[in-house]
Amino acid sequence: MTDQLTTTEPLSFDGTLLHPGDPGWDDARRAWQLRADQHPAAIVRAGSVRDVITTVRRAAELGLRVAPQATGHNAGPLGPLDGTALLRTGDLRDVTIDPQRRIARVGAGALWGDVTVAAAEHGLAALAGSSRDVGVVGYTLGGGVSWLGRAHGPAAGQVTAAEIVTADGELLRVDDEHHPDLFWAIRGGGGSFGVVTALEFRLFPITEVQAGALFWPIERAAEVLHAWREWADEVPDTVTSVGRLLRFPPLPEIPEPVRGRSLVAIELASLEGPVATELLLRRLRALGPEMDTVHSQSPVDLADLHMDPPTPVPGIGDGTGLAAFPVESLDALLATVGPGSTLPPLLSVEIRQLGGALARPVGAVSGLDAAVVVFAVTIAPDDGAAAAATTTLDALASALAPWAAESTYLNFVERAGTRTFPAATLRRLRSVKTTYDPADRIRANHPVAPFGPAGS
Template identity: 60%
Template sequence: MSVTPFPGPGGGLRALGSRLEGTMVLPGDPGWDAARAAWQLAVDQRPAAVVLVRSAADVAATLETARACGLRVAPQSSGHNAAPLGPLDGTILLRTVEMAHVHIDPVRRLARVGAGAVWGEVSAAAAKHGLAGLAGTASDVGVVGYTLGGGLSWFARSHGLAANHVTGATVVTADGRVLRVDADHEPDLFWAIRGGGGAHAIVTELEFALFPVTEVHAGALYWPIERAGQVLTRWRDWTATVPDTVTSLGRLLRFPPLENIPPTFRGRSLVAIEAVAQLGHEAAGTLLAPLRELGPELDTIAPIPPSRLDLLHLDPPGPTPAVGDGLQLSALTDETLAALLAVAGPDADVPLLTVEARHLGGALAPGALPGGAVSSLDAAFTMFSGGIAADAASSAAVHAALDALAAALAPWRAPLSYRNFRERPDIGLAFEPDHVRRRLRQVKQAYDPGDVIRANHPIDPSP
């Protein structure tokens, strides 16, 4: 696509608006604040413009304008992991929320979804055919961004990362080309988008495998947080015995005393174990017996369809002002648990609503499944923690608590991080081994040497 000269950024942006199927919103326009808002409300996004695209042609036109005006383009669907983008000066925020089509092919067991689709839409559509995708815990997370970053689902130990099961995509490159990428077309780019993040091209449509799962045993067990040491130790020991058809996490929860929180949880601090077992009733009961022996105060584990798994993790039902971050652990020893509980356990005063450790292994282990840039998580457990950041003071308090937690767990920290759980600006921790990072940079240099496409976790195109 040829580059049309514009009289400068302002004039170029105004000209773009007349070329779009979608909508462009500039600072001061009606709807500006709504258009620029991420799901993560603690992030105050202030781009040069927001473009609400409806087609690959809109994306190509936006990239053409950005190049002509000396701007960059940051694609975004829901904006769950918006903080690492940093300030958006000189950047067009390209929102894909209006590209939310979902098509299910029940014969081939494939989903083809637009860049704005969220997991709740895909799960509901797939369930009509007795199928399930590798969805995250929250129904309003964008499918494309989640998958490009790896995608850790409740079926992760049996099926690996969502990125492992991508079969193809439609992308727009920085120079405005609309390409089909798969194993036979643009294989280097296909490799990069499977787990390597969104820095190489803008994905407008994604195709991936679905699985014939119609029922699982899933739910949570809750105890008062004072029993955290006993419960988490039992859970840690239990994870060493479970089959790959079981994915679980241990979690410390501190609920604020808000009216919209159910009375069972309101204002309380609890320790919980959440589990999803692809097992029959008798096998699941036998498997869970060691946890139930501890006498949970509340037990919600029951047979449910996969489309209801988005209720399990108690994720916020809508946009929320929060700060969170993740890390990975090579081991969860007695010493690790003691360090964790010292800074976030029952005797700690911390502003973290959740501190959780997810059991990895199985199909997530290195070499277990083929895939793209990131096809596994080389750790024993991955953690995510976060708290509400309604103002500057509460945000600072949550950041301090996350730093303290990371420092306490440093002796057991795995060398690599998980891209989707890193929600603060990069601090130099890698998401992939050096040789993979070098190849990602080579692909970036081949497809976006000017670094026009801006991702929340960037890839430097420099040689």
């Protein structure tokens, strides 16, 4: 093994090849998740699909692994990346919309903001993530829960084809008819199976949604979240909502109305028209929210609804899927992280409503047949803050354990070790991995290992 990707002969890249200490090294190894401290053997900032192929082939010759990464939103579980070439795809941001077929084709580094804006120019919408700078490929390989999810299912369910460089450096086009096993695995199984260089997926003729958030002081968390739990159980699949505890720090970059405040919020997006949505909201509005931002908007603006950080942050968080979401599970959550809790506080604890079309089987997508997924996160600028946050995250996971689903939705798992696939799905994924990457060359944040020689 060597740490020089160029030892045997000079390579030419359309992008850039970097080794430790080169100018730009620290910038290239930095993930969106600033707590990830990545120290790969080399970094390729791919400028073309040819660069992806060259990287995979040369890494194989040198005994290095390859970790594709677009933004580094979920870099936490990847680890320090020793013996690995980090393949940054962020410059491959091509987006093409075919308005007649309602299909988007995107490169490996496209962000959701690139797609939603381009699609909206044709009156179309995508099953985008809550944040404009999440990578389309990483999000979709994990499943993809959007604000339109209960109506239209996970984003992976709309993928019609993918182009993928496998561990032996071959570029394949996969769809229902070509390499269907690989096509199944990449829709929900994550990034273990090759480097995806293009994705094609269906868009929807949606130009308007009713969306926004209702806020109350956090002291009313029990009353509001219990009412939301019952309400969410009854609304049609055209409505996707989140119940949330928020403790905003007193920082200047936080908008003035919520800066330094602790609140309970209900965020929602509805594909019902304005009148029907008003009717649906009556029960929640009867609780007298102190702020109410629900209004008619373009699907592009859904990227602001969840108030995700617009720039990289040192975050620490994790998710837990709940097979059922009875009153007692919500009480357990509130007792652990609600207003009376004495544990170190978290910036956000959200309960994402699943159900509807999200529960329908799609490829290897796992964890979305749960009732809800709870995701808790906070900012941890130093190790002390991270340790404090870990105490609370662990306490929350223990409190929710009686209702935990068999596996937790991949994209909301940010710590290594959480179970992300049911046993049968994992077996099938490992079989696909063994076929396409028996030497475990491609390194993913949520890895699927090939079977060993004895089938272990």
